[in-house]
Amino acid sequence: MSPTKNPALERLAGTLGHPRLSPLRFGPVLLRSNGPGIFELLHVDDASADPARLAPVEVEALADLAANDRLGRFRPNKASPDLVSGWICRPRDTESLGESLESLLPGGLSDWYATQATDLRVVPFREFADRQTGMFRKIASLSDPEACEVARACCDVRFCLRRRLWPVGEIGVDAAASKSDAPCLEPCALLLELARRAHRMSQEERSTLHLGETDLASIAVALDTAIAHPPSDLREGDLSNPAHPRRLLLLREKLLPWLPEAARGKGE
Numbered sequence: 001m002s003p004t005k006n007p008a009l010e011r012l013a014g015t016l017g018h019p020r021l022s023p024l025r026f027g028p029v030l031l032r033s034n035g036p037g038i039f040e041l042l043h044v045d046d047a048s049a050d051p052a053r054l055a056p057v058e059v060e061a062l063a064d065l066a067a068n069d070r071l072g073r074f075r076p077n078k079a080s081p082d083l084v085s086g087w088i089c090r091p092r093d094t095e096s097l098g099e100s101l102e103s104l105l106p107g108g109l110s111d112w113y114a115t116q117a118t119d120l121r122v123v124p125f126r127e128f129a130d131r132q133t134g135m136f137r138k139i140a141s142l143s144d145p146e147a148c149e150v151a152r153a154c155c156d157v158r159f160c161l162r163r164r165l166w167p168v169g170e171i172g173v174d175a176a177a178s179k180s181d182a183p184c185l186e187p188c189a190l191l192l193e194l195a196r197r198a199h200r201m202s203q204e205e206r207s208t209l210h211l212g213e214t215d216l217a218s219i220a221v222a223l224d225t226a227i228a229h230p231p232s233d234l235r236e237g238d239l240s241n242p243a244h245p246r247r248l249l250l251l252r253e254k255l256l257p258w259l260p261e262a263a264r265g266k267g268e
């Protein structure tokens, strides 16, 4: 009896074998085909590298490779760009391709396959917020503009390469070209925690500060620098750290209406 075929995997293999549709990017991982049934996975940053210069990695070693960044810090979000680079994996068959992907980006294949259907179901921020309980219940009281600030800060391409397909406020969903083919169908745990903190911060006593455009421009530059160079011991999941890049970007989002035009870009 032949083994049951996984339709998601079959669709993926077919897509990779199609010259117009291949390669695909799943978060920080590039997938490509070098002929029928021959697949390669590597870091997107290594797309133009000579494959002979990349270290071959077995499928069984990919989960460990994806666990930590190059500084040895745990990666709670496997779609973060901080996956180590410099390797290449060649799964022996389609089934092995599925195992590879599940190690590098858990759930990525099934989410991608869901986007191929006509009845794609995503969870909007409001629905997600309304079903929270306990200490997360209060995120439902974030206004639409506040929820948008949270989404922009949390899902920024510098932190996550899944393309957000769930709606929030007035901001549009992410284009595949800006991130990758791996979709995000509902807010994740990192976004939930950032939203909780944003709500808590919104309840704090306010102070009044008068700053001119020059000072505001300097603050924007300082924030961009701190976002690009976080402390080496900072963990992605530790949103209690005031130096966390997502918190700094959230602060920048709040300052946006007051920043001089030249400082509005994100200094990428």
Ligand code: SF4
Binding pocket: 079, 154, 155, 160, 161, 162, 163, 164, 184, 185, 186, 187, 188, 189, 190, 191
């Ligand atoms: S909610 Fe945002 S940060 Fe979390 S996985 Fe989705 S796109 Fe990435």
